[in-house]
Amino acid sequence: QSALTQPASVSGSPGQSITISCTGTSSDVGSYNYISWYQQHPGKAPKLMIYEVSNRPSGVPDRFSGSKSGNTASLTITGLQAEDEADYYCRSYTTSSTFVFGTGTKVTVL
Amino acid sequence: EVQLVESGGGLVQPGGSLRLSCTASGFTFGDYWMHWIRQDPGKGLVWVSRINGDGSRISYADSVKGRFTISRDNAKNTLYLQMNSLRAEDTGVYYCARGIRGRYGNDYWGQGTLVTVSS
Numbered sequence: 001q002s003a004l005t006q007p008a009s010v011s012g013s014p015g016q017s018i019t020i021s022c023t024g025t026s027s028d029v030g031s032y033n034y035i036s037w038y039q040q041h042p043g044k045a046p047k048l049m050i051y052e053v054s055n056r057p058s059g060v061p062d063r064f065s066g067s068k069s070g071n072t073a074s075l076t077i078t079g080l081q082a083e084d085e086a087d088y089y090c091r092s093y094t095t096s097s098t099f100v101f102g103t104g105t106k107v108t109v110l
Numbered sequence: 111e112v113q114l115v116e117s118g119g120g121l122v123q124p125g126g127s128l129r130l131s132c133t134a135s136g137f138t139f140g141d142y143w144m145h146w147i148r149q150d151p152g153k154g155l156v157w158v159s160r161i162n163g164d165g166s167r168i169s170y171a172d173s174v175k176g177r178f179t180i181s182r183d184n185a186k187n188t189l190y191l192q193m194n195s196l197r198a199e200d201t202g203v204y205y206c207a208r209g210i211r212g213r214y215g216n217d218y219w220g221q222g223t224l225v226t227v228s229s
Binding site: 001003032036038045046047048050051052055057089091093097098099100101102103104 | 145153154157160169171172207213216221
């Protein structure tokens with residue numbers, strides 16, 4: 001199972017909006033709405049930001065939102081803040097009853 | 111408070127074995143799917159395996175199938191990963207993570223334990 005494709009880096013100024021894409025295939029992203037997104041700060045464990053495409057766990061700011069179209073899922077951060085600078089990973093369930101992560105995106109707040 | 115604490119990592123030679131443990135607290139352990147996820151050094155996340163609440167449903171990534179075994183002891187609130195025939199590419203930080211009840215996503219993660227496979 002190949003990793004889902006994410007841009008290596010995305011940047012934006014405080015207050016701006018950015019979108020991170022996550023491209024898979026019809027065997028993973030395109031088959032299920034079981035996409036989750038994780039934020040990871042250096043030296044820390046990942047943190048769940050979005051599950052099942054667009055659901056936010058309690059405590060996650062509503063400036064984080066998710067969507068999906070075909071084989072591509074997206075995470076959008078509106079009103080970018082300094083603390084959003086981190087690595088972000090998408091993950092999808094697959095038709096093999098396994099999971100696959102994305103390659104990861106480093107978000108830089110300029 | 112939900113807590114997951116991994117242990118058992120260390121340095122092992124290629125071909126060797128290691129057993130990781132993840133001790134859970136703060137929730138009814140047997141009600142949740144549990145996952146193992148690896149982070150390659152300085153790189154991304156790799157899903158390894160998962161097990162359902164009563165241990166009857168298990169799946170593995172192709173890269174570890176036949177070498178790794180996931181299991182759980184609900185009486186001890188502990189998740190395990192038995193790793194055999196270890197390879198250099200198995201090196202990384204291993205996290206255990208809880209599955210959201212009835213949904214797809216991992217809402218709580220441990221701090222990770224480092225496994226290094228090297229001669």
